[in-house]
Amino acid sequence: MDIAVINPNSSAAMTARIAQSISRYKAPATHLRVLRVETAPISIQGHFDEAACLPGLLDAVTQQERLGVDGIVVACFDDPGVGACREIATGPVIGICEAAVVFAKTVAANFSIVTTLPRSVPIVEELVVKYGAERQCRQVRAADIPVISLEEDPDRARKAVRSEIEKAIAQDRCEAIILGCAGMSDLAEELTRTCGRPVIDGCVAGLKMIEGIVGAGIVTSKAGAFDYPIGRELVGSGAGRGCVPA
Structure with missing residues (x-):
């Protein structure tokens, strides 16, 4: 399975540390992509930073969805934009x-x-x-x-x-x-x-939860709250602008 762990800030050092910490916990069959949002603030410390990270985060999720990712972890403890990410994604999305x-x-x-x-x-x-x-x-x-x-x-x-x-x-x-x-x-x-x-x-917890949900064959329900956005083609470019790997 392919799982994307997206750090919604732009810190390369933090993203590398997350990747190093969680990689040893992944299942052998899991292909892990640990990414950061280069256009976001260097850290997320409050409501303003949360809002500022969202355009890049949603664009990153759109990109990963188009690449066929099976599940996504949003690696910020404020769980920014998780509901919106669930609307974009077919697979499960969890905040840490x-x-x-x-x-x-x-x-x-x-x-x-x-x-x-x-x-x-x-x-x-x-x-x-x-x-x-x-x-x-x-x-x-x-x-x-x-x-x-x-x-x-x-x-x-x-x-x-x-x-x-x-x-x-x-x-x-x-x-x-x-x-x-x-x-x-x-x-x-x-x-x-x-x-x-x-x-x-929470990063390890998120990874293991997503592995379990994907392994059980469960996807995000599109029957109501997390249905695809109206005019979905307008949500993010899907080009992953500013979304870079650890």
């Missing part, structure tokens, strides 16, 4: 926040989420409610680091994330942790070993 929440609810009675900046907290809290997990989510926390610091100052960023996880375990008494940024993808294994809790990376 939704995937991570499903995984956490499956392996733990409760969880906390550690994201980057405080401004992201209310966005993630809204998604938690949307995905029906407000009772299981103990708290959404911010490590108070810009997304770009995960690339530019990784040691400081790791310490900040670890510190916030330790607070979540001590204060929230949570049974699992979700990493609330695709740029944290490479931290999950180490933190799981050292924190004594499952630490869930």
